[in-house]
Amino acid sequence: MRAPTPLAIYKKLRGHFGFLDWWPGDTPFEVFVGAILTQQTTWRNVEKAIANLKDANCLDIKSISGMRLEKLESLVRPSGYYRQKARRLRDICKRVVEEHASIECLFRMDRDQLRKLLLSYNGIGEETADSIVLYAAGMPEFVIDAYTKRAMSRINPAISENVGYDELKSYFENRLERELELYKDFHAQFVELGKNYCKKKMPLCQKCPVVGSCAFGKKAAK
DNA sequence: CACCAGGCAAGTA
DNA sequence: TACTTGCATGGT
Numbered sequence A: 001m002r003a004p005t006p007l008a009i010y011k012k013l014r015g016h017f018g019f020l021d022w023w024p025g026d027t028p029f030e031v032f033v034g035a036i037l038t039q040q041t042t043w044r045n046v047e048k049a050i051a052n053l054k055d056a057n058c059l060d061i062k063s064i065s066g067m068r069l070e071k072l073e074s075l076v077r078p079s080g081y082y083r084q085k086a087r088r089l090r091d092i093c094k095r096v097v098e099e100h101a102s103i104e105c106l107f108r109m110d111r112d113q114l115r116k117l118l119l120s121y122n123g124i125g126e127e128t129a130d131s132i133v134l135y136a137a138g139m140p141e142f143v144i145d146a147y148t149k150r151a152m153s154r155i156n157p158a159i160s161e162n163v164g165y166d167e168l169k170s171y172f173e174n175r176l177e178r179e180l181e182l183y184k185d186f187h188a189q190f191v192e193l194g195k196n197y198c199k200k201k202m203p204l205c206q207k208c209p210v211v212g213s214c215a216f217g218k219k220a221a222k
Numbered sequence B: 001c002a003c004c005a006g007g008c009a010a011g012t013a
Numbered sequence C: 001t002a003c004t005t006g007c008a009t010g011g012t
Helices: A006-017 A028-037 A043-055 A061-065 A069-079 A082-100 A111-120 A126-136 A146-155 A165-173 A180-197 A215-221
Strands: none
Touching (some): A006 A180, A028 A043, A028 A126, A111 A126, A126 A165, A126 A180, A146 A165, A146 A180
16 A cells, blocks of 8 residues: 555545635734744644734734833743743844834745745744745745644655654645645644644544555554 | 643754 | 754643
8 A cells, every 4th residue: 555645645634624714813914923922832822822912902013023022921921932932023023124114025025035034033943934934925835843744654654753844845845736725724634633633642543534544544453 | 740732943962 | 964952831
């Protein structure tokens, strides 16, 4: 049994979970902030932080870039690592305001240039940069995260859970059409799969919707 | 109680 | 280059 192709995996997930209207945010800036705050944290906690920023009427780049650090810390506290995140978020917003005036201007950049610029900010790594490019700027950039690595390592024995970020990203991009809605929904499907069927404590994905093609599941079923 | 969540950057060898 | 460590709240 050969490992399923990315498109075959997507079709199975899509059939199981349906289309996921994922990471909606009222504005691109809200998505941008959410992408940074959600690092190594549950979305539930990020929602609290975002709600705090909204309640304080501060969910805009000017407010955050000029805010006192202690105030921003108190607002984003529920998202965890709050001191690091507050400082990094503020510094990133400051740089965007100073060097690009607005998020809208930033997002008018070429896709590769935007990604490189985002990576140059302290606090934005590969996954966050790609998430921002894909969901906030709306450009097709495939996102890899811990769930994607874990799920793929179980679905395809040739892929290690410790696979490099760029390596796995290229694996998908080389086998899929570069299409915005596909990239957005595929990543959402992987997160849904991860949360429901592919957690660390669930080494055998018996109920996994991709189980028919999952080597790990078949091995366990024997 | 222990363990984990949609990472990142700085430090070490 | 490749590993290790600190960061922190909130849910199960």
